[in-house]
Amino acid sequence: MREPILKRESLSRQIIPILREEILTHRQPGQRLEPIEQMAKHFRVSFPTMREALSVLEQEGLVERHVGRGTFVGDLNKSRHVGVLIEQDIADPHAPYFGRRVSQQVVRFLCQASVRARLYVGHRPVADDSPRPLTCTDFLEAVERRRLSGVVAFAPDCTLPYWLGAVQAQHIPVVGGSGQYSCAVKHEGRSLRMGVEYLLRRGRRRIALMEYHAPLDHTGALESFHTAMRMAGAEVNPRWIRHSLNPCAPGANLEEFPSIWAASREKPDGLLICDDNLFPATAMAILRLGVRVPQDLLVVTHWNKGSGIAVPFPVAKLEVDTDGCARLMGRTLLKLMRGEAVERSLAVPCELLEPEEAEPQGYSRRLAGGQEVNVALDGSRSAP
Numbered sequence: 001m002r003e004p005i006l007k008r009e010s011l012s013r014q015i016i017p018i019l020r021e022e023i024l025t026h027r028q029p030g031q032r033l034e035p036i037e038q039m040a041k042h043f044r045v046s047f048p049t050m051r052e053a054l055s056v057l058e059q060e061g062l063v064e065r066h067v068g069r070g071t072f073v074g075d076l077n078k079s080r081h082v083g084v085l086i087e088q089d090i091a092d093p094h095a096p097y098f099g100r101r102v103s104q105q106v107v108r109f110l111c112q113a114s115v116r117a118r119l120y121v122g123h124r125p126v127a128d129d130s131p132r133p134l135t136c137t138d139f140l141e142a143v144e145r146r147r148l149s150g151v152v153a154f155a156p157d158c159t160l161p162y163w164l165g166a167v168q169a170q171h172i173p174v175v176g177g178s179g180q181y182s183c184a185v186k187h188e189g190r191s192l193r194m195g196v197e198y199l200l201r202r203g204r205r206r207i208a209l210m211e212y213h214a215p216l217d218h219t220g221a222l223e224s225f226h227t228a229m230r231m232a233g234a235e236v237n238p239r240w241i242r243h244s245l246n247p248c249a250p251g252a253n254l255e256e257f258p259s260i261w262a263a264s265r266e267k268p269d270g271l272l273i274c275d276d277n278l279f280p281a282t283a284m285a286i287l288r289l290g291v292r293v294p295q296d297l298l299v300v301t302h303w304n305k306g307s308g309i310a311v312p313f314p315v316a317k318l319e320v321d322t323d324g325c326a327r328l329m330g331r332t333l334l335k336l337m338r339g340e341a342v343e344r345s346l347a348v349p350c351e352l353l354e355p356e357e358a359e360p361q362g363y364s365r366r367l368a369g370g371q372e373v374n375v376a377l378d379g380s381r382s383a384p
Contacts, residue, residue: 081116105326173336204270208240211274239263314355
């Protein structure tokens with residue numbers, strides 16, 4: 001072992017990373033280490049200090065101690081697990097349903113497949129897109145200690161420079177929404193084209209767009225929207241496009257639809273919403289403006305199955321099967337862990353559901369913010 005230079009305070013804590021690096025890079029599972037007395041002499045520390053350091057490494061699974069036989073290098077494969085990382089604060093009421101549901105279901109899927117998995121949860125504010133390190137330090141510690149066999153990540157792209165390189169250096173497969181991962185499972189332009197084509201088939205050619213375009217994400221919906229409209233020969237009005245919206249910022253999107261509606265004398269007759277978190281504030285604005293849905297405006301929105309968001313008027317849904325997405329991500333990661341080839345990009349399962357037209361004369365739904373409104377099928381509304 002290399003000669004250490006140690007300070008007097010917290011000697012056992014200073015020994016631990018040196019021993020960890022030595023074992024991970026130069027020792028084999030089952031190999032016997034030097035007697036504790038010899039290691040203590042080498043590090044110039046007391047026997048209890050050396051024993052304390054080895055106790056920590058034993059808890060990590062790096063070493064195994066047997067009375068009368070000595071200390072041996074542990075088999076890390078027995079203690080490794082899949083880390084399912086969700087960086088956003090899931091206790092925040094504005095936290096996206098997709099990440100909360102799918103991360104939990106991925107853990108469940110892996111456990112049912114007899115694969116050890118652990119959920120790592122950070123506390124980053126949901127509207128925070130700033131480039132800074134992960135708040136989930138437990139995940140970073142697991143990476144440092146080489147405890148991970150695979151990763152399913154729900155983390156903003158702006159965090160990738162602070163952790164992805166360390167994971168890739170250990171050849172750990174990563175599945176998530178970023179194109180920089182081993183496999184990206186994400187929404188693709190096909191679902192957006194489905195929405196545009198649906199509106200066009202129903203004679204709506206003045207289509208407005210509201211979408212979330214995350215920082216560092218260069219595969220957003222805007223380009224696909226322009227392509228779909230151009231192929232249909234429909235004109236795009238830039239005043240009806242709201243790009244780079246943050247759907248999780250509380251109250252930040254209440255004025256987006258009113259600004260679209262007031263942008264010109266001619267009004268849009270179709271609206272495509274590319275993130276279901278944008279829907280509650282948009283629906284509230286539509287009701288306040290007295291816009292009749294679907295007579296004046298036919299709405300198509302992205303939708304996560306099971307999200308429980310209230311629908312105060314008929315809308316077409318580009319519905320994502322969240323549990324199906326969890327199974328897709330879990331199966332893909334297992335293939336990567338077995339060394340099997342997979343596509344670099346996979347589409348989130350999605351289908352278009354027609355508006356529900358069979359509601360009674362009027363019905364009551366509670367929207368975000370606690371306002372309750374009675375809505376009739378002709379678009380009229382009244383206080384409950």
